[in-house]
Amino acid sequence: MSSLPTVTRTPGLTIGPIELDVPIVLAPMAGVTNTAYRRLCREYGTGLFVSEMITSRALVERTPESMRLITHHPSETIRSIQLYGVDPKTMGEAVTMLVAENRADHIDMNFGCPVPKVTRRGGGAALPWKSDLFRGIVEAAVTAAGDIPVTVKMRKGIDDDHLTYLEAARAAEGAGVASIALHARTAADFYSGHADWSAISALKETITSIPVLGNGDIWSADDALRMVDETGCDGVVVGRGCLGRPWLFADLTAAFRARAGEITEAESLASRVQPPLGDVARALRRHAELLTEFYDGEERACRDIRKHVAWYFKGYPVGHELRTALAMVTSLAEMDDLLATLDGSLPYPGVDAEGPRGRAGRPKRPALPNKWLESRSLDTPGLAELAGAELEHSGG
Structure with a gap:
């Protein structure tokens, strides 16, 4: 473990009226960050835990x-x-509903999805290229939200030749958002390679009135501290790094508390979680239990937990047959029987259990609507095509 830097700032993060003890945000991930997983992560650490992405139309x-x-x-x-969302009117109606029915204390807006079926219709990370439309959507949300803080998450742009993040961030700042988060990749990068943290630095230099958060390649607490040191960002957004590792939030919380002088470096390092196999099994089981409550039944919960099995046991000596059986469970009792066959005393395998989770993919030419890059404004036919981009996809 690297030594912690000298305290130069408090560890908290203020987003409008929301004050966080630590500058940590859980990024929305489709099919992952539902209520069950957010509760599990909060049992280990603290921060701001954002829901799965929901389309304004839905x-x-x-x-x-x-x-x-x-x-x-x-x-x-x-x-x-x-x-x-891809339409200012619909976005405004969605936010109005949340406010009128007292369903939210914070609203985040996603402009970072790189999925081809979204970008080929002009949505996701492709949308900020149409600067007037982007501004209109953000302004509609902020106006409808009133006193509830609205934040924005985006990517650098479509590709290295069509960057949008600085212009879009200035527009969002002008519209009154409470913070801006940047995933330091383009849509063309997808999740491949290394995030360009220098872009986070550039954003922090450009946006000075509200917090700037960094996202991309945070696999450990040390990565989070290094991002803050190297970029000057005000907080970190954690996504794929916590897949199958809800205890990462314990590590992050301890690291930022030590940075602030609330605990010693020794106490912080002692709080870092390196779970033996038995603890990993208990976390998986707890996750399944919370999913059962969320879905009000074991059948769907067991279907949902299957995709998490490989993430939880990454690096651990769990055989293929057992992994396959766990990925096909139909009840908690069946899961209990399978987990009971594990040697819970097996220690944390170190670096083999760390690093990226989920598919990174490869750089690819973004799928875009015809002639999308020829203009920064959107014509009427383009608006009709864009409506099809509002699909149930997350990511950024």
């Missing part, structure tokens, strides 16, 4: 799944919801 239409996703557990004292 929310206005009150689809059953969107209504489930905006429902928070009573223990979630800051109800944070991420929205994605």
